[in-house]
Amino acid sequence: MSQEPAAKKKKGHVTVREAWCKGCAICVEFCPEQVLVMERGKATVAYPDRCTACNLCELRCPDFCITVSVKGE
Amino acid sequence: MSNASQQRVRVLTGNEACAEGALAAGMRFYAGYPITPSSEIAEVLAEQLPRYGGVFIQMEDEIASMGAIIGASLAGSKAMTATSGPGFSLMQENIGYAAMAEVPCVIVNVMRGGPSTGLPTLPSQGDIMQARWGTHGDHPIIALTPFSVAETFSLTVRAFNLAEQYRTPVILLLDEILGHVNEKVELPKDGEIALVNRTLPHDPPERYLPYRHTESGVPPMVSFGQGYRYHVTGLAHDESGFPTNRASEIEKLLDRLHRKIEQNRDHIVEVEAYEMEDAEIGLISFGSSARASRHAVRLAREAGKKAGLLRIKTLWPFPDQEIQAYGDRVKKWIVAEMNRGQLAHEVEWALCGRAPIHRVTVYNGDPISPLTILNRINQLD
């Protein structure tokens, strides 16, 4: 939203519930910041610092594996 | 005469008595589709149910009607549908669902001649086996068969009581003659009718098992929306109601479904013995054919023959023990029915060759006449 200046970009904390991950890679491919990668058939958080808490991965993971929280909230 | 108010004595058809019986039993949800010769049941209820605050809805077909009454029953209403042969065929899949998911409901089939469109306005009793085995798979069922307008009222009430007590679909088999015949009946007052309601759980929601393997075989049942959030499926399920593929659970479920009926069969099964004390020739019949049979027994007795009638009120589970009880004394049996011998076949099965069984079968749309049965009695000498 426009109220938030780009400089104050949010920082996110993303986790993957690996046990339920079916390796569809939807979260990986739709993450705008390339935070996630596929590793041995499961999604893994490879670059946590890039996460902007946009939540797109969480919204589209069909298997309830992903949680995203805003750092500092 | 009792002190029943004037309007408790009425002239009704069997179909009308069925509708009145259902209302007296506490039925407050009816879904159905028009079909001869059952439509008067729907017509009476379309007029009456909204006056009781109940629901009447005409669905798009009989499949939908059956689905709707199952839904309504799960939501806490005593629910019923009524139909005839072709519609009864369409209902079968969901009748199996009601048996599997243990949903109390009543299905009335006013039998007409079949197969297929058959004889819409003429009587038959050809749906005996369909009532038992119409839906696929091993399943228990209860089917009741009244023979008079007054008994149509009382057995309709009983159908609801059994459905509620045993969490099962109950089928009420009328036939076209009974559905349309006018008779004087004295209806009981509301307080005089014993009503049974489904057993509620004592367990709190977190411990409630909707398909618990209880001793009686009947799990307590709570309606949707009462704080017990549970799952209902037609798939084989465990005690919690969720699907299972475990052989031991599946077997336990199917055994319990049958056990709850079988171990209570003495309560469920009813027959009426007429002149059977010393009978040597025994008639077995049900529904409107039993009226002709009773008449024939009277005529035979006047002619000095020791004939009697065992009238079946509960067709399923089958009254085999009640028939077998006469096995030593009754020398010959005659089974009278409006089909090609469905009941006779079951009687043969029950008697295992202990006495010869003769048949009076009429399946051309004519009712059975007492004289036809009397002739058969006379031929036996």
Place this chain on the structure above:
Amino acid sequence: MFNYDQYLRLDKFPLIWCSGCGDGIVLKSLLRAVHKLGLQKDQICMVSGIGCSSRLPGYVDFNTLHTTHGRALTFATGIKMARPELTVLVITGDGDATAIGGNHYIHAARRNIDLTVLLFNNHIYGMTGGQVSPTTAKGKKASTAPYGSFENTFNISGLAQAAGASFVARSGVYNPVQLENYIVKAIQKKGFSLVEIMSPCPTAYGRRNREGTPVDMIAWQKENSVPVAKAGQLTPEELEGKLITGILVDIERSECRAEYQKLIDRLAQS
């Protein structure tokens, strides 16, 4: 961070659906919608038919009913007529609702009975192994259309609209927030509400038709969605093969159970 767990039967997880199946994305949108509306779990009754999507009720902590193939709307009609205070949600698919259950579908819409229907359209019978459905596009392959389907398809939303539904929206799993908003509106609407949801089936449909990975199938929705307002400005040729999304119907029309209540009340007074 949305807490889905409060609505789930977690002991039934993981979900039965294939890797990349869209159905889980819909389930999440639905739970957020339920939360947004502040609905109590006891007040919700969820009814489904048979098929992949119809397994959904098993995972949610509501009053749940998994019925026979095509008949969910009939059971749901019974529940709604008997207990109008319950919020009744129906989960169904293209085959369940418009092939075997087609008659019930148009009649529930005609009655405009207050049900919210989430229809998962994946253009195939997934659970039984990929047979052709009423929405399998001409030329697309299915196990029972090995040379490609030769039949015309149903426009599922159009069917509900023509039959009298008071709310119809179409969306897809590419856009889970839009989906959530439509579900909210559908539940709020008093009447028959349909949300037709494009939920890809990568296993039974995607592979056979070389539609690529689950990601490719979802990305297809992104590339090919046309908002309904814009669709009006395009020619039929330009719209060929496109997915028109948005709220297609939002009208006021008398609702079945409410009309019945009026009858009860009228008779009680006379």
